Amino acid sequence: MSTFDLSSSQTGGEEPRRRRRENTTITPQGAPNRRNTELVLLAFAVVVPMLAYANVGLAMDGKLPSGMLAYGLGMGVLALVAHLVLRRFAPYADPLLLPLATLLNGLGLVMIWRLDKAGSLLRNNFEAASNQLMWSALGVALFIGVVLVLKDHRILQRYTYISMVVALVLLAAPAFFPSRAEDFGAKIWIRFGSFSIQPGEFAKIILTVFFSGYLMVKRDALALASRRFMGMYLPRGRDLGPIIVVWLLSILILVFETDLGSSFLFFGLFVVMLYVATERTSWIVFGLLMSISGAALVATSEPHVKTRIDAWLDPMAAFAPKPPANSTEQIGQTLMAFGSGGTTGTGLGQGRSWLIQFAAKSDFILGSFGEELGLTGLMAIFLLYGLIVQRGLRTAIAARDPFGKLLAVGLSSAFALQVFVVAGGVTGLIPLTGMTMPFLAQGGSSLVANWALIAILLKISDSARRPAAEPAPTTTVDGATEQTRGALA
Amino acid sequence: MSELTLTVMRLGFLAVLWLFVIVAVQVIRSDLFGTKVNQRTARRAAAPAAAGAGPGGPARPPQQASGPPTQGGRRRGGPTQLVVVQGSLAGTTVALQGQTITLGRAHDSTIVLDDDYASSRHARIYPDQTGQWTVEDLGSTNGTYLDRQRLTTPTPLQPGMPIRIGRTVIELRK
Numbered sequence: 045m046s047t048f049d050l051s052s053s054q055t056g057g058e059e060p061r062r063r064r065r066e067n068t069t070i071t072p073q074g075a076p077n078r079r080n081t082e083l084v085l086l087a088f089a090v091v092v093p094m095l096a097y098a099n100v101g102l103a104m105d106g107k108l109p110s111g112m113l114a115y116g117l118g119m120g121v122l123a124l125v126a127h128l129v130l131r132r133f134a135p136y137a138d139p140l141l142l143p144l145a146t147l148l149n150g151l152g153l154v155m156i157w158r159l160d161k162a163g164s165l166l167r168n169n170f171e172a173a174s175n176q177l178m179w180s181a182l183g184v185a186l187f188i189g190v191v192l193v194l195k196d197h198r199i200l201q202r203y204t205y206i207s208m209v210v211a212l213v214l215l216a217a218p219a220f221f222p223s224r225a226e227d228f229g230a231k232i233w234i235r236f237g238s239f240s241i242q243p244g245e246f247a248k249i250i251l252t253v254f255f256s257g258y259l260m261v262k263r264d265a266l267a268l269a270s271r272r273f274m275g276m277y278l279p280r281g282r283d284l285g286p287i288i289v290v291w292l293l294s295i296l297i298l299v300f301e302t303d304l305g306s307s308f309l310f311f312g313l314f315v316v317m318l319y320v321a322t323e324r325t326s327w328i329v330f331g332l333l334m335s336i337s338g339a340a341l342v343a344t345s346e347p348h349v350k351t352r353i354d355a356w357l358d359p360m361a362a363f364a365p366k367p368p369a370n371s372t373e374q375i376g377q378t379l380m381a382f383g384s385g386g387t388t389g390t391g392l393g394q395g396r397s398w399l400i401q402f403a404a405k406s407d408f409i410l411g412s413f414g415e416e417l418g419l420t421g422l423m424a425i426f427l428l429y430g431l432i433v434q435r436g437l438r439t440a441i442a443a444r445d446p447f448g449k450l451l452a453v454g455l456s457s458a459f460a461l462q463v464f465v466v467a468g469g470v471t472g473l474i475p476l477t478g479m480t481m482p483f484l485a486q487g488g489s490s491l492v493a494n495w496a497l498i499a500i501l502l503k504i505s506d507s508a509r510r511p512a513a514e515p516a517p518t519t520t521v522d523g524a525t526e527q528t529r530g531a532l533a
Numbered sequence: 534m535s536e537l538t539l540t541v542m543r544l545g546f547l548a549v550l551w552l553f554v555i556v557a558v559q560v561i562r563s564d565l566f567g568t569k570v571n572q573r574t575a576r577r578a579a580a581p582a583a584a585g586a587g588p589g590g591p592a593r594p595p596q597q598a599s600g601p602p603t604q605g606g607r608r609r610g611g612p613t614q615l616v617v618v619q620g621s622l623a624g625t626t627v628a629l630q631g632q633t634i635t636l637g638r639a640h641d642s643t644i645v646l647d648d649d650y651a652s653s654r655h656a657r658i659y660p661d662q663t664g665q666w667t668v669e670d671l672g673s674t675n676g677t678y679l680d681r682q683r684l685t686t687p688t689p690l691q692p693g694m695p696i697r698i699g700r701t702v703i704e705l706r707k
Binding site: 078081085088089092095096099102103139140143144147388389390391392394417418420421424425427428431434435 | 538539540542543544545546547549550551553554556557558560561564
């Protein structure tokens with residue numbers, strides 16, 4: 045019947061659009077392709093670190109730095125290549141993640157270069173900026189590799205248990221390598237000659253894949269088979285199994301590798317994902333109780349951890365006329381750097397960053413940022429991290445498949461937890477743990493792993509925001525109609 | 534470098550950094566997607582237009598006022614919108630553009646029915662091969678009624694026929 049033929053030109057084009065404006069209508073609206081927005085933001089994200097670079101050069105030497113063009117071109121080319129790959133292979137991906145990561149990476153590069161220039165004032169100083177630029181290039185290469193190879197994030201679901209094994213091997217590996225004096229008590233590195241990697245950073249991503257795959261299958265059993273007790277759902281004993289295994293594992297990491305940060309990260313990640321998968325508050329209560337008891341147990345028995353907690357409780361103890369044994373001045377120095385920065389900071393290149401003597405470029409790089417950019421700059425940096433996490437969680441909401449949802453939640457909360465652990469430790473909110481600030485801090489493994497994390501999030505967001513395929517035309521063949529009906533009912 | 538230049542640079546850099554954050558938030562604002570709801574702002578303006586467009590009038594179909602269906606205005610051309618006439622969603626319209634419209638309590642339905650008597654996947658309305666709009670009950674518990682008849686098979690729809698699902702009544706309009 046041509047009378048009701050709606051595909052005719054009569055209703056197409058201008059007419060429906062005008063009609064929609066005039067009435068209350070509900071139209072499913074897909075996410076637009078935002079690659080041009082991304083390109084503009086990306087250009088902005090390359091320009092901001094360049095300004096910082098010029099600022100440092102002008103403040104320290106009175107002239108524009110000579111390597112400015114090279115660094116700018118380097119970052120610009122890396123960003124452009126990543127953008128073009130996204131344009132071709134993930135056209136609907138989130139427009140913000142890549143510029144945010146690029147900006148943080150660029151700011152980190154500038155700050156490391158600025159600390160390089162402090163020269164011998166900084167303890168154990170060596171030229172790290174060019175190395176970091178090389179690692180950034182490697183990170184972007186891995187980013188591109190993930191975008192190209194990972195056709196669909198659901199492929200990762202097939203490797204649920206393999207990824208568990210790989211993650212455990214990666215986590216356990218550093219314990220079997222000889223520790224060195226300059227590792228400061230934490231065994232989290234694997235060394236091949238002068239080359240070292242930190243497998244925990246990669247284990248973070250791989251473990252998230254395992255958690256997502258596992259919880260997707262088990263979440264109904266975990267959520268529904270429970271007894272109600274005092275307003276809380278108590279899970280059955282056998283469902284508690286996996287959480288106890290992960291808890292023991294994180295305690296073991298803590299004991300054998302004395303890596304407070306990683307064990308907090310993994311346990312926190314598991315609790316977050318359990319909560320998201322099951323919507324049961326009881327898991328959070330259990331998680332908190334278990335982590336507190338575990339931490340208390342280790343804190344009393346392990347001297348390395350105990351030192352950290354003492355330094356957290358009284359950061360200024362090391363500056364006393366008679367400092368207690370094993371005291372450390374790291375947190376105190378960082379707090380003073382924050383204080384000296386004040387609200388608007390001393391200006392890039394004008395702080396006294398060498399007064400932060402320990403790990404100024406890696407774990408304590410936030411201290412340098414806090415001093416030179418002040419509270420205002422630090423808040424902007426935290427907001428940039430917050431935006432990355434927000435985009436990740438938004439991707440999780442938009443994702444259509446449960447595995448993608450859990451993976452996106454897991455990756456973004458791992459990122460958020462890492463930022464919290466580092467920022468909290470440096471500002472004295474929680475005991476200090478040896479982790480690196482994602483993208484900002486010096487350290488190849490962290491940088492490369494976080495670029496891979498962003499790539500996976502972008503792939504998930506690409507599939508989540510991709511408009512649904514046109515519905516197949518309904519056939520009148522009875523069998524086919526039955527099938528459609530069965531699928532829809 | 535003079536003190537003034539350095540101060541200007543320091544504050545300028547902070548401003549640029551914050552500008553980036555603000556631009557990023559603006560992008561998030563413009564990037565919202567999901568379901569778009571437009572208010573009927575031009576309802577009063579549309580009503581005279583509907584009265585003016587009689588049978589054999591201009592090529593575009595008449596605008597639909599929110600009142601009862603104007604049976605007299607029927608002419609060649611298919612229905613262009615689906616209107617919820619009764620129920621909590623009364624007044625809602627969906628433009629018909631050849632897509633399948635699903636009705637039910639499931640949150641991914643085109644029209645999400647907040648109705649105690651509706652099933653999660655209750656019914657769907659779709660153009661069949663010839664473009665004839667058809668309503669089909671998807672095995673709902675309380676049934677879909679066309680006039681007083683409970684639907685058992687996919688049934689062709691004419692504009693103005695009330696489809697009742699629980700307390701909600703919808704119909705196609707030109």
